[in-house]
Amino acid sequence: MTDEPAGGSASRRKFLTAAGSAGALALAGCTQSGDDGGDGGDGGDGELSGTIDIAGSSTVFPLATAMAERFQQEHSEVNVNIQSTGSGGGFANHFCPGRTDFNNASRPIQSAEEEACSENDITPVEFTVATDALTIVVNNEMDIDCITVEELRQIWSAEDPPTNWSDVNDDWPDQELELYGPTDASGTYDYFIEAIIGEEGPGHRQDYSATEQDRTIIQGVEGSENAIGYLGFAYYSQNQDRVTALGVDDGSGCTEPSLETARAGEYTPLSRPLFTYAKQESLAEEHVAEFARYWIENSTSQEIVADEVGYVPLSDEDQQAAMDALESAIENAQG
Structure with a gap:
């Protein structure tokens, strides 16, 4: 095999395997959140603050973790809670009931899951984030x-x-x-x-x-x-x-x-493609929208997606399509 993650990732691998064994991760500085994702926006001085809850695919878990870690380094008042529940478990038990802002998935959302979300006035917005x-x-x-x-x-x-x-x-x-x-x-x-x-x-x-x-x-x-x-x-x-x-x-x-x-x-x-699904309603909160932007902006990163995590990054064309879809969803949520 030729895809051993590049130098400097040994400690990263140790962290990911330890976090993966626990099945859930509250990233550094995080607190346990309520079902509604907590108060969001900025802290009154332009600094983003609030809680972001993510569940779903164990396959996407390390990629979501890498993105969240970096985002929190830039926005220390944002807490990101990530659970590895499986794609279907995330949709059924967390995302469609309205308990999370994102659901990671290693396959597309199913029609029954879309119906369950709709019954709870949840609008899932699909983003391809890598290839596995x-x-x-x-x-x-x-x-x-x-x-x-x-x-x-x-x-x-x-x-x-x-x-x-x-x-x-x-x-x-x-x-x-x-x-x-x-x-x-x-x-x-x-x-x-x-x-x-x-x-x-x-x-x-x-x-x-x-x-x-x-x-x-x-x-x-x-x-x-x-x-x-x-x-x-x-x-x-x-x-x-x-x-x-x-x-x-x-x-x-x-x-x-x-x-x-x-x-x-x-x-x-x-x-296969890997996905995250944003709850459009959560994108009304600025800290959630900015995290989604951060993830898509970095979805072409060789350093993060390939070298650190081990997946194929998006092409520039696919990234632009995802960003266009995200900005449209943010406009719908915030308009």
Whole structure:
């Protein structure tokens, strides 16, 4: 792999994995917030102040954290609370009930979620913030370097799921499969079904160790010679010495997950856009609007998005489209 985050990110990786294991993060100087996001705007002297609440995807969690940390360095009176709840868990339990200002997601919002938001007079505004290379990982002792889409489908499908590695491929060891992956509240889970198993297929097998914490997936695969799991590329890139990433063959040859292959559209079918959804009503508060602007303005940053976190930044064209959509939403909220 060639995408180890650049120098100076070792402490960053340690912070992210520790924060990810807790599943929620109240960034430095933050306080616990109420459901309404607290009083916002400026502190009377032009300084932004208030609380911003964010829930949702564990995959987007490290990117949201990186953006929030930097924003708070510039605006110390703004408190940003981030929870890693899974995309679906964030929409159902936090965003659509009106408890958060943003919901991170590793797949698009679903129609039922839009309806739930509408029932509570919540208007979600979608922003693409990066591209991920969903990564298949195995134990470092497993003598496999590539897996086909069909083999992945066999391993994870609910229809006649294999017990041993050799049930899938005769060249693989006659050892019992041990599987780790996200819960069904995760957008990564939903995307994996869409890309690998098929939405009209038999569904995702349920006899696996499911968790909303990507660090737990890394720990599980690292600890068992016969384990396999899947998660966002950022968490793999922070733990490349602990597990092995498999190349994926979609029928045109094996391609390793990396920022380069995801950016070039070569890592198929597991390259995917990552999103955050802003509550338009929250954009009426200046500190929320400014944080959204800050995130989109920095969505093209190689240093933050790629080197520090491990995702593909937006192109200038995509960033401009996102900024145009944001300014329109802010105008609607504040007008």
